[in-house]
Amino acid sequence: MAPAVPAAGPAARVGFIGLGVMGRSMALNLLRAGYAVTVHSRTMAKAGDVLAAGAAAAGSVAAAARSADVVVTIVGFPADVRDVLLGPDGVVAHARPGSLIIDMTTSEPALAVEIAEAARVRGIDALDAPVSGGDVGARNGTLSIMVGGAPEAFARARPLLAALGTTIVHQGPPGSGQHTKLCNQIVIASTMIGVMEGLLYARRAGLDPDAVLASIGAGAAGSWTLSNLYPRAVHGDDAPGFYVRHFLKDIRIALAEAERMGLRLPGLALAERLYQDLVDQGGALLGTQALHRVLEAASPPANPR
């Protein structure tokens, strides 16, 4: 059974919208894989290295979408996704029938369903395909890509996604990619609480936090967060690998979805309160590991020295 529409191999022309930290690295990987890439970003100043690597520039979202076989979007918040994908000047309105849209933003499952439906009406395939793996994963092409949408659309997208990530799993119908990414964030949220509470306890008990990591890092307490973010917190490095304000956005999307499904997630609700406190204390642009600050602030040492 030959696919009605060609798979998104390197012959495909790619429209790429969103050149944040993640988007830039991903566009570069598509260029390296041989794709003809036309980029657009709200702030085209960010496009420098991508243009230098051979991308064409488009003056608008519509222009980037119009000539593309595949349109990849990775923007900021759900409101941006709605604007860029569903707005009158957006991707769905201007992409060619028969083309394929892949939204890689972490966003709302219901919005992904809405996009897939609007695209279908115009004869366009659409996938939600958020990623994890951070700036390093985007740079090295080792992202985990969680895909929701029709199986045929997933099959079309697969060659292109393989230029961006190493773990590429079709999770189900539209919205399933977003749901899976929310699972990822739900797991991380409480893991972070545990790791940073462990750090706070270690310090207050007079232990050497590095020695504690040597004892507990490789066992049942072990996690990516413990191995990677605990050491940064120990050594006062709260620089962003992932921004607090983006994580808080994801946590809130997950809480809203959970509420819609009648689901109580007390750990996630606690994370929401703690990260809101961190934002209130001026931490929106810190890395997520800065959670240790609000825990410490809530428990000032009894005898400060």
Next chain:
Amino acid sequence: MAPAVPAAGPAARVGFIGLGVMGRSMALNLLRAGYAVTVHSRTMAKAGDVLAAGAAAAGSVAAAARSADVVVTIVGFPADVRDVLLGPDGVVAHARPGSLIIDMTTSEPALAVEIAEAARVRGIDALDAPVSGGDVGARNGTLSIMVGGAPEAFARARPLLAALGTTIVHQGPPGSGQHTKLCNQIVIASTMIGVMEGLLYARRAGLDPDAVLASIGAGAAGSWTLSNLYPRAVHGDDAPGFYVRHFLKDIRIALAEAERMGLRLPGLALAERLYQDLVDQGGALLGTQALHRVLEAASPPANPR
């Protein structure tokens, strides 16, 4: 500087008290390493394979302690530790001056300090050396051993501990081993909440939990708990690797220590409430992954099918 007392090499006679799941495997590993081991347990019925492997049996704690160069204890709750170590018929009262006591139970830091002090008065070295790594780590001799006590005592114990574990870290003065183990449990507690909330969300969103694990297991959400206990929960296996009632004991010791230090640990406090709910629902003898049950019970499906 030659040590005043010989190191605990295979020439040492070991008194071993406590033959639970962990203790039995550890005693066997000491026998394999060439130690002469005399065992005592509250229920000597558990001693079968250890006696078959060459251990001698002692009829009482005092008898096991009296003839030993090193006394190893691994019992259940802090009350047991107090009784076995500090009671009138206990180890400290009956061990030889110059001997070495190693309590490997997960217990209270303050109690470890008390034991070390009582031992010191009698000319005995004492270490707190709780472990992590579970039944498998005990069996394979790959435990992580977290040690509190005097450096000289740690140096004496090291050869013997090397027969039991592969990660052996001196964490500081008496009580530091216990504090480190509590850090381990604090980290695990909230990690477990995150993992099981992720599972609950995945199920309720209609995802395939195994596919979700394939997407999130190797990235920033990754943890020992996610790789090892999430699959058991997915497939309905709530059998104990580690008992709920023992974990709840550890959580409560950590919360009490935290309170003493003026420390608020909201994630750990949440874990305490959830695990108490699990015990109230009859789950005391399940494995810790059974936490998913209380989360599910708190959020019954809106439209049960």
